[in-house]
Amino acid sequence: MFEIEQLQLSIGKQAIVKDLSLSLFPGELNVIIGPNGTGKTTLLRSLFGELSSDKGEIRFQGKRLSDQRLTHWQQHFGYMPQNTQLDLDLTVLEVVVLGRLASLGMRLHDEDLTAALSALADLGIVHLADRPVYSLSGGQRQLVLFAQVLLRTPKIMLLDEPVSALDLQHQMQLMEHLHQQTKANNWISIVVLHDLNLAAQFADKLIVLANQTLQAFGTPSEVLNSELIHTLYNVPVDIHHGSDGTPFIRTIRSNAGQLASVPH
Numbered sequence: 195m196f197e198i199e200q201l202q203l204s205i206g207k208q209a210i211v212k213d214l215s216l217s218l219f220p221g222e223l224n225v226i227i228g229p230n231g232t233g234k235t236t237l238l239r240s241l242f243g244e245l246s247s248d249k250g251e252i253r254f255q256g257k258r259l260s261d262q263r264l265t266h267w268q269q270h271f272g273y274m275p276q277n278t279q280l281d282l283d284l285t286v287l288e289v290v291v292l293g294r295l296a297s298l299g300m301r302l303h304d305e306d307l308t309a310a311l312s313a314l315a316d317l318g319i320v321h322l323a324d325r326p327v328y329s330l331s332g333g334q335r336q337l338v339l340f341a342q343v344l345l346r347t348p349k350i351m352l353l354d355e356p357v358s359a360l361d362l363q364h365q366m367q368l369m370e371h372l373h374q375q376t377k378a379n380n381w382i383s384i385v386v387l388h389d390l391n392l393a394a395q396f397a398d399k400l401i402v403l404a405n406q407t408l409q410a411f412g413t414p415s416e417v418l419n420s421e422l423i424h425t426l427y428n429v430p431v432d433i434h435h436g437s438d439g440t441p442f443i444r445t446i447r448s449n450a451g452q453l454a455s456v457p458h
């Protein structure tokens with residue numbers, strides 16, 4: 195179990211997250227949603243140990259982050275940050291194999307190469323294996339970095355907006371793969387998404403952050419309602435449900451069809 199207890203985070207003097215408590219379980223895909231600037235990235239950085247907390251505790255399998263060496267703590271994680279810039283003179287295959295850096299000795303084993311190629315194939319980008327990473331598009335870079343975190347064989351996945359540059363097919367492919375692997379490997383996955391419908395389709399649990407605090411935590415059906423979404427984003431919505439009960443959010447344009455008046 196991954197436990198967050200009464201966590202308080204600040205950047206400089208600005209409080210970002212207050213009194214956050216959550217228990218997350220193996221085999222579950224947790225999606226963090228919330229408006230821009232509400233601390234989603236800050237929270238992931240702190241869970242990874244990149245940012246220390248003012249108060250509270252983070253524990254994995256009963257052991258506290260604060261009691262461990264950072265390198266030891268971080269070896270449990272596959273962390274994909276929001277910024278996917280890759281100005282490196284390395285090929286895609288080399289970048290993906292770097293996911294195994296912690297276990298690579300002086301030589302590369304066939305098994306590492308096979309795993310890297312198989313991750314690229316699963317994501318439909320094996321044809322990019324020999325391309326230099328600096329030449330890739332934004333979406334291609336995102337898929338390569340996802341392949342790299344898969345190779346880490348993590349226990350906890352932290353993915354910060356992993357589909358923000360992906361087309362519809364690749365969004366579904368990445369989320370399906372993450373969902374399957376979370377179940378198959380008993381990962382605790384924590385993913386930031388802005389697309390509420392994608393979140394509703396794939397999340398076992400939604401973590402809703404706004405105004406520095408946890409607004410809601412539960413299954414998409416438990417959490418997503420039109421009042422909450424209107425309060426969070428100031429956008430009116432209708433909520434429909436698919437045949438399997440999955441909520442589907444449809445935004446409603448206010449002043450639809452009216453042109454904004456332009457002063458002369």
Ligand SMILES: Nc1ncnc2c1ncn2[C@@H]1O[C@H](COP(=O)(O)OP(=O)(O)OP(=O)(O)O)[C@@H](O)[C@H]1O
Nearest residue numbers: 205206210228229230231232233234235236237276
């Ligand atoms: N290095 C920094 N220095 C000062 N303030 C920062 C820094 N990094 C983040 N912040 C502030 O902390 C708050 C939370 O930022 P964070 O990036 O965690 O939000 P977020 O929910 O991930 O946003 P988004 O959805 O836009 O990616 C914001 O108000 C942001 O401006």
